[in-house]
Amino acid sequence: MKKKFSLGRALIIAVLVVYTILLFFPIVTILLTSFIPSEELATSKGFIWWSNNMSIDAYKTIFQYDSYIDLVGMPGLLMGFINTMWLTLIPLVVGMIVAGFSAYAFSKMNFPFKEPLFKFSVILRSIPLGAFGVISFVFFSAIGWTGEAGYLPLLIPGLFGSIGTMFFLRLFFDGIPNSLIEAATLDGAGFFQCFFKIMFPLAKPAFIAQFIFGFVAGYNSYLGPMLYLQNQPRFITLQLYLSEIRSMFPNAGSENIYSAAAVLGMLPLILIYVLLQKYFIEGVSAGGVKE
Amino acid sequence: MSLQKTTPETLRPKKHKWRKEQIFAMLVACVPLVGFLIFNGFPLIISFIGMFCNVDLYDLTKIEWNNFEGFKSVFIPNHAYELFYFDLAKYFYKAVVITLWIASTQLVTLVIAMFIATLLREKPKGGRVFQTLFFIPYICSTVAVALMWRWILDWDGGILNSILGTNIKWLENPDYITWCIIVAIIWQAPGYGIVMYKAAFSNINNSLYEAAALDGANAWHKFKNVTLPGIAPTTFFLLQAGVVAGLLTYDLAALIIPNAWGVPGGNESMGLTLIRLVYFLIQNATTTDANGVSYMVSCACVISWLIFLVTGIASVFLFRMRDKSAE
Numbered sequence: 369m370k371k372k373f374s375l376g377r378a379l380i381i382a383v384l385v386v387y388t389i390l391l392f393f394p395i396v397t398i399l400l401t402s403f404i405p406s407e408e409l410a411t412s413k414g415f416i417w418w419s420n421n422m423s424i425d426a427y428k429t430i431f432q433y434d435s436y437i438d439l440v441g442m443p444g445l446l447m448g449f450i451n452t453m454w455l456t457l458i459p460l461v462v463g464m465i466v467a468g469f470s471a472y473a474f475s476k477m478n479f480p481f482k483e484p485l486f487k488f489s490v491i492l493r494s495i496p497l498g499a500f501g502v503i504s505f506v507f508f509s510a511i512g513w514t515g516e517a518g519y520l521p522l523l524i525p526g527l528f529g530s531i532g533t534m535f536f537l538r539l540f541f542d543g544i545p546n547s548l549i550e551a552a553t554l555d556g557a558g559f560f561q562c563f564f565k566i567m568f569p570l571a572k573p574a575f576i577a578q579f580i581f582g583f584v585a586g587y588n589s590y591l592g593p594m595l596y597l598q599n600q601p602r603f604i605t606l607q608l609y610l611s612e613i614r615s616m617f618p619n620a621g622s623e624n625i626y627s628a629a630a631v632l633g634m635l636p637l638i639l640i641y642v643l644l645q646k647y648f649i650e651g652v653s654a655g656g657v658k659e
Numbered sequence: 660m661s662l663q664k665t666t667p668e669t670l671r672p673k674k675h676k677w678r679k680e681q682i683f684a685m686l687v688a689c690v691p692l693v694g695f696l697i698f699n700g701f702p703l704i705i706s707f708i709g710m711f712c713n714v715d716l717y718d719l720t721k722i723e724w725n726n727f728e729g730f731k732s733v734f735i736p737n738h739a740y741e742l743f744y745f746d747l748a749k750y751f752y753k754a755v756v757i758t759l760w761i762a763s764t765q766l767v768t769l770v771i772a773m774f775i776a777t778l779l780r781e782k783p784k785g786g787r788v789f790q791t792l793f794f795i796p797y798i799c800s801t802v803a804v805a806l807m808w809r810w811i812l813d814w815d816g817g818i819l820n821s822i823l824g825t826n827i828k829w830l831e832n833p834d835y836i837t838w839c840i841i842v843a844i845i846w847q848a849p850g851y852g853i854v855m856y857k858a859a860f861s862n863i864n865n866s867l868y869e870a871a872a873l874d875g876a877n878a879w880h881k882f883k884n885v886t887l888p889g890i891a892p893t894t895f896f897l898l899q900a901g902v903v904a905g906l907l908t909y910d911l912a913a914l915i916i917p918n919a920w921g922v923p924g925g926n927e928s929m930g931l932t933l934i935r936l937v938y939f940l941i942q943n944a945t946t947t948d949a950n951g952v953s954y955m956v957s958c959a960c961v962i963s964w965l966i967f968l969v970t971g972i973a974s975v976f977l978f979r980m981r982d983k984s985a986e
Contacts, residue, residue: 380783382844387775388792394846395795397818398807415821466690473688479681482688489692496974497699498907499966502937503959506709509945510719559683588800588922590910610802611677611914623816626806633803641798645791648798652851653858 395634398627402426402652410621426624430632434616436609439601444616445632447602448609455519455593455605456586459526464578468571469530471537473564486538505595518596519603533578540574543566577651578643589639606633611648709960711954716945728739729957733965739958743951747958750927752934758933761912762905765843769897771845772852773890777882779853780860790853797850805914808843812915830917836929838914844905852897856890863889888984895981902977903970909934937962 403422436444449582473479474486504521505514513520544567554563568575590607597603604612613629614622641648708714708722710729713762715721732739732747739747775793779786796804811818812829820826829835876884912930940959944952 377781377783380778380781381785382802384775384778384783384785384789388789388885391793391796391846392806396809411814411818412789415816415818469687470689470691475686477681477688479685479688481685485685485689485692489695491694492692494974494978496903496970497703497967498903499934499963499970500702501907502697502909502934502941503706503709503963504698505941505945506716506956506960507702507705509716510705514945524812525694525698528698529691531691531695534691559687571819584798588798588801588802590800607800607802610800610806613671613806623810623813627810630803631805633806634799635797637800638795641789641795645794648794649790649854652794652854 372452398630400629402624402628402631405493406619406623406624408620408621409623426623426628427632429617430613430629436601436604438533442610444601444604444609445606447631448604448606449636451603452587452606455522456583456589459523460582460586461578463526463529464533464575464582465529466527467531467533468537468568469559469563470513470529470534471541472559474534475538476546476562476567489531490535493535500594501591508596514596516600518600521596522592535583536578537571537574539569540571542571573650574645576647580647580651583636583640680764702832706960706963709957710964711957713957715953716956725954725957727955729961732954733961739954742954743862744949747940750931751933751962753927754931754936757912757931758906759907761840761844761908761932762902764844765848765898765901765905767845768848768901769852769894772849772858772897773894775849776853776856776860777886779857790857793853794850796847799847801847801910802914804843804847805911808839808846808915809917812839821872830915831926833926833929836916840908840915840930843911843915844908849902852901855893855897859890859893860886891984892981895977895984899974899977899981902973906966906970907934908932909938913938933962933966937966 386555399414400417403424403426404416404419405421405423405425408416408419408421430445431443436442436447440447474482502598508514508521513524548566548570549562552566557565589605590609590611593605593608594611595602597605597608610629610633617625705714705719709726711727713723713725714790717736728742732742734748735746737746739745779790783789794926809830814820814826814828814831817829819829827835829839863886867889868881871881871885909932912932913935916930938957940962943949944955944959
């Protein structure tokens with residue numbers, strides 16, 4: 369069916385374009401400011417749209433002058449990126465595999481109290497416990513997981529795998545025929561072989577969706593690192609670094625540095641998103657509908 | 660972990676081997692549940708006790724009944740002065756108003772998401788590109804987003820004042836600051852809803868529209884009688900997630916403000932959400948030796964449980980609505 373030009377269609381596109389402009393206008397402003405020299409920012413009254421001396425000095429400054437270079441031997445942004453990566457990826461990957469084992473057991477194996485345990489897990493998980501995010505600090509400080517060991521509350525709970533991931537993966541696993549597992553078991557495959565050779569490859573889209581979700585959440589998480597890792601330069605995370613950038617560069621005209629830092633903080637995730645957008649969109653819609 | 664490599668079947672009675680495998684499966688299946696119970700259960704228990712007792716942060720065996728001082732300090736104006744150096748109740752009521760205000764913006768976000776998704780549904784030229792672009796703010800970190808808005812709203816050099824030709828200190832005025840937080844949230848949040856609504860639209864049975872068309876329904880009637888009921892489960896799901904997130908707002912409220920509450924020289928009504936209040940109490944209790952720190956922890960427990968009750972009741976209500984609408 370060929371779409372004809374009509375006023376309605378043109379109007380729709382016009383509205384979408386306006387919305388796009390509204391969304392990206394803020395991002396464009398920090399992109400512009402990140403290239404404006406500090407001297408001009410310091411002396412100007414009002415926003416500078418364009419300068420004849422556009423430079424990447426702000427980006428250089430972030431990597432060359434900050435107090436973290438003396439403290440930890442590398443720029444804070446880099447240190448933050450490295451810490452964010454391991455603090456995100458280790459619990460995410462391990463947790464996903466553990467949750468996958470659990471989902472596999474719930475989906476394809478028989479054991480006592482299977483359905484009650486599953487129901488119990490899912491009911492518990494639907495309770496919104498976000499309100500206890502900050503007060504948990506009391507528990508973790510009581511068992512000594514603060515200060516130098518402040519990375520533990522961010523690392524260890526994730527290793528157990530989340531019930532949400534288990535639930536999501538089980539839905540997916542339920543769609544995989546039991547006969548595949550039975551055939552493999554007859555050939556002598558054990559639990560782990562069945563999981564990694566059959567379930568994992570077949571359920572890859574589900575794992576990718578969960579991975580993306582977890583990665584975005586970990587990359588952007590701020591409250592947790594702030595509670596547990598503040599004042600621990602060695603364990604600074606990317607978001608903590610970004611939140612400190614204003615106090616690190618307090619001079620007038622440093623807005624280009626703040627803007628550059630915000631751009632550098634957003635860019636990696638936006639690039640990953642553009643490359644893998646199919647999985648992002650699928651993951652988001654699957655996560656909600658199957659809830 | 661080596662259970663599946665047990666001695667050959669022939670050496671063991673068959674029944675026994677079954678049981679071992681079953682137990683292994685049960686153990687494996689329960690790992691997420693165990694993690695959940697440890698890392699959510701203990702904080703829950705401690706904070707529950709903490710509502711009624713003063714708990715020593717570093718020695719949990721020291722628990723002392725505190726005669727509801729925590730509750731009194733949170734709810735009764737001026738009562739907290741008897742325990743520590745600020746009037747908690749005053750801040751608490753302010754924070755309740757600001758938090759509810761922020762949570763209610765979820766409705767605006769929903770309407771925007773529904774509207775944009777409806778437009779995308781008409782399959783306009785470049786619809787896929789638009790959808791891709793609209794999701795980008797959602798994945799941007801709140802910290803970077805806060806940096807961005809602080810520069811846009813900067814009174815001297817920020818783009819908003821330049822465009823409006825004004826000289827308003829948006830971020831340092833309690834009358835404006837909550838609006839600034841709300842604008843930043845509305846900028847960031849609809850992307851998720853747009854994707855969810857698009858998926859929900861594709862699940863509506865097309866024959867319903869055809870039937871409505873045969874009955875002579877116009878576009879508005881179709882929307883009201885077919886589309887809205889069809890996407891209702893998604894709406895309630897988004898509302899639940901959004902209201903809970905709104906009631907727990909911390910990051911943006913803490914980061915968008917120059918001299919925030921809780922900072923020396925900060926203004927008392929600046930972006931004060933309930934979670935920020937909890938954080939302030941905990942931080943004071945763990946990093947200072949001001950008088951009455953153990954009472955502060957008790958107050959933080961009270962507020963946390965209160966937020967939990969509100970988010971819990973809201974969730975149960977919205978889950979019920981969703982289940983009803985899905986029938």
